[in-house]
Amino acid sequence: xxxxxxxxxxxxxxxxxxxxxxxxxxxxxxxxxxxxxxxxxxxxxxxxxxxxxxxxxxxxxxxxxxxxxxxxxxxxxxxxxxxxxxxxxxxxxxxxxxxxxxxxxxxxxxxxxxxxxxxxxxxxxxxxxxxxxxxxxxxxxxxxxxxxxxxxxxxxxxxxxxx
Numbered sequence: 432x433x434x435x436x437x438x439x440x441x442x443x444x445x446x447x448x449x450x451x452x453x454x455x456x457x458x459x460x461x462x463x464x465x466x467x468x469x470x471x472x473x474x475x476x477x478x479x480x481x482x483x484x485x486x487x488x489x490x491x492x493x494x495x496x497x498x499x500x501x502x503x504x505x506x507x508x509x510x511x512x513x514x515x516x517x518x519x520x521x522x523x524x525x526x527x528x529x530x531x532x533x534x535x536x537x538x539x540x541x542x543x544x545x546x547x548x549x550x551x552x553x554x555x556x557x558x559x560x561x562x563x564x565x566x567x568x569x570x571x572x573x574x575x576x577x578x579x580x581x582x583x584x585x586x587x588x589x590x591x592x593x594x
Contacts, residue, residue: 433501434544434569435485437465437478440594443574445586446536452589455575490515490522497524499569503544505529511548519553522565533568535577535587540570 442456458475459466465478478487479495483502486495490513497509503526511522524546531543550563568577576588 432572433480434571435478435480435499435501435574436572436593437480438594439465441574441592443591444589445578446589448583448585499546503529503546512553521551521553521558522548523551524548527566531568533570533576535568536589538588540568540573540576542571543576544569544571 437457437460439457439460442454444452444454446452453469453471455470456468457465458468463480465480467476467478469476474492476487476489476492477495478485478498483500484497485499485501487498488495489498490496490511494513496511496513500507500509505526505528508523508525511524513520513522525548526544527547528545529543531545533540533543546567546569548565548567550561550565552559552561562581564581566577566579567575568579570576573588573591573593578584578586
């Protein structure tokens with residue numbers, strides 16, 4: 432069972448801290464390539480699943496980088512590099528815990544994987560930590576159930592449809 436079940440028609444709706452909601456939906460697939468639409472974003476993105484590894488072009492439409500690994504173990508890490516607002520950015524993803532039980536919006540999820548991304552900048556050859564962290568909670572067989580950050584942001588799963 433995967434941490435991110437991708438099939439055309441699957442959708443996940445999240446409630447943000449401010450009370451607004453958005454939906455991510457798999458709108459098309461071609462083999463192991465899946466087209467995703469976020470109801471708040473003007474463009475689609477793509478996720479590719481090769482074995483146990485999911486790569487995505489969320490950060491840069493011209494390049495696929497690791498998003499998630501079904502076989503991730505506590506302590507595993509990987510980097511995502513991209514340019515944002517003219518600045519070279521790095522997200523250092525680290526698997527903090529696996530096998531968690533997590534309650535989100537009144538529903539309990541089991542076999543949850545916690546991945547934390549640390550934001551950094553690359554300036555003049557030096558890596559500068561921003562002291563900004565984002566936590567992603569994925570439930571096996573469900574997908575992303577919760578996103579939190581060190582700034583207090585939160586986006587929790589309210590409903591999902593899996594085909």
